Amino acid sequence: MSKRLSTTVLGVAVLSLVTFGLPATASAAQHTKAERTVTDVIPAPVEAKADPRANFRLNPATVIRTDRDGRQVGEYLAGLLRPATGYRLPVVTGHRGGGPAISLETGHASDRVGTEGYQLKVSSSGVSLRAKTDKGLFSGVQTLRQLLPSAIEATTVQKRSWVVSGGTVLDYPRFGYRSAMLDVARHFFTPAQVKLYIDQIAQYKINTLHLHLSDDQGWRIEIKSWPKLATVGGLTAVGGGPGGYYTQEQYKDLVAYAASRHITVVPEIDMPGHTNAAQHSYAELNCDGKPIPARTDIEVGYSSLCINKDITYTFVDDVLRELAALTPGKYLNIGGDEAHATTPEDYQTFAKKVQPIVAKYGKQITGWHDIAKTNPPVSAVPQFWGTTGTDANVAAAAARGNKILMSPANKAYMDMKYHPQTPLGLSWAGLIEVKTGYDWDPATYLQGVTEQNVIGVEAPLWSETLVTSEHIEFMAFPRLPGYAEIGWSPKDSRTWDAYRLRLAKQSPRWVQQGIDFYRSTQVDWQ
Numbered sequence: 001m002s003k004r005l006s007t008t009v010l011g012v013a014v015l016s017l018v019t020f021g022l023p024a025t026a027s028a029a030q031h032t033k034a035e036r037t038v039t040d041v042i043p044a045p046v047e048a049k050a051d052p053r054a055n056f057r058l059n060p061a062t063v064i065r066t067d068r069d070g071r072q073v074g075e076y077l078a079g080l081l082r083p084a085t086g087y088r089l090p091v092v093t094g095h096r097g098g099g100p101a102i103s104l105e106t107g108h109a110s111d112r113v114g115t116e117g118y119q120l121k122v123s124s125s126g127v128s129l130r131a132k133t134d135k136g137l138f139s140g141v142q143t144l145r146q147l148l149p150s151a152i153e154a155t156t157v158q159k160r161s162w163v164v165s166g167g168t169v170l171d172y173p174r175f176g177y178r179s180a181m182l183d184v185a186r187h188f189f190t191p192a193q194v195k196l197y198i199d200q201i202a203q204y205k206i207n208t209l210h211l212h213l214s215d216d217q218g219w220r221i222e223i224k225s226w227p228k229l230a231t232v233g234g235l236t237a238v239g240g241g242p243g244g245y246y247t248q249e250q251y252k253d254l255v256a257y258a259a260s261r262h263i264t265v266v267p268e269i270d271m272p273g274h275t276n277a278a279q280h281s282y283a284e285l286n287c288d289g290k291p292i293p294a295r296t297d298i299e300v301g302y303s304s305l306c307i308n309k310d311i312t313y314t315f316v317d318d319v320l321r322e323l324a325a326l327t328p329g330k331y332l333n334i335g336g337d338e339a340h341a342t343t344p345e346d347y348q349t350f351a352k353k354v355q356p357i358v359a360k361y362g363k364q365i366t367g368w369h370d371i372a373k374t375n376p377p378v379s380a381v382p383q384f385w386g387t388t389g390t391d392a393n394v395a396a397a398a399a400r401g402n403k404i405l406m407s408p409a410n411k412a413y414m415d416m417k418y419h420p421q422t423p424l425g426l427s428w429a430g431l432i433e434v435k436t437g438y439d440w441d442p443a444t445y446l447q448g449v450t451e452q453n454v455i456g457v458e459a460p461l462w463s464e465t466l467v468t469s470e471h472i473e474f475m476a477f478p479r480l481p482g483y484a485e486i487g488w489s490p491k492d493s494r495t496w497d498a499y500r501l502r503l504a505k506q507s508p509r510w511v512q513q514g515i516d517f518y519r520s521t522q523v524d525w526q
């Protein structure tokens, strides 16, 4: 070893001894018990083998080595690890080098991992993460994160050892569409609050965020051709609060932030019902052209666009055109639920006129499963939100080839109370304790809708009763990780008895992240 290099190595060893009082040798790591192992991860991986002899100790000399495609994920990983460790963790791209490393590579992974999966190997000499795409690397980073002590989630330097639990993982998702919905219409949540929620759901490999942008009580996205939708429709909220809206610049920034966490945003403009905010903003959208008052109560089903007026379709075309231009993802959600103020014939008329507009702007339709009765294009994705195991229209759509997004309200609606005394939430679909939210399967819930008819699962969070980020967190945690596991993990590896033990081990991470989760008595929290 050249003099300069040996001095450097010695320097690093001394540095780590002096600075962190830690033995810099790798061998010490092998005998340090890890707080977690690969079999504790949520969502449960397809294959995971722990090897306690192969623990890897992060140290001040550790580098993050990536190939070109892995650079962004490398920087993201560094951003996760630097605050609590205080280590430099430089991200080096391209040249191979010596020294302990976390390496992220695309292109050399088993075909089994597909576009979202990865292979992770933790040994005493370093960490190797391989995937076919950067999305797969991002998934692997979320697993790697859970192999470190929960203190890694702290935002200030923690003086301690950082042992990555040894072992190997080969992993990939069961469903490609794993989604959380946030209702920003009943109550408005700022871009910062949405970004916080994006970071919270990304750690469980959720890859889609459905934003419910319009409803009776508020319109939340700037539409330049109809400015009062935001400037008037955005002023209100349930309970009469201040409301708010995203300018198109802010919305683009949200979409980009989500994309940096490999999450696709699906925007929803709910139609033809749930439209009072729009019709309060523009009287010409009402059949009689007369203004209607803003609504800040939580009744549903009383509003409808005026189906037989031409201006309605000019409105829809303008809104969907501008929204499509803001949406890199392939779906626009056109709602369709609870159109009780629209006659069945008018509902069909509206569907026939509006669904082609989505296609005109190069997007595919998703919407509440009520759209199944309109015989939508086979590329449309009805989202099931019922509470019974049968729905003839949805089964017929599945038989026609439509993929179904599963979010049964009595299993997946995170705005349902945990128990009768839960201070937040509603209870019309039933109470959803943690086990109820976990112990079901999207491929067997509905008659006539089986594995190949299901595109994935979504956990909606309606905000009639939610105002702050703490409210979001209390209702989403601890249930959200369960929906993430339902969407990702093999069906036969999912049992409540095993899951509840893994879920308990997540709680120290949430404490470090400042997530005020509901301490269900069904789980022995750590």
Ligand code: IFG
Pocket: 300, 337, 338, 368, 385, 413, 415, 426, 462
């Ligand atoms: N149903 C309504 C939502 C919301 C919800 C609250 C759907 C598709 C009840 N529609 O769920 O707007 O009010 O749990």
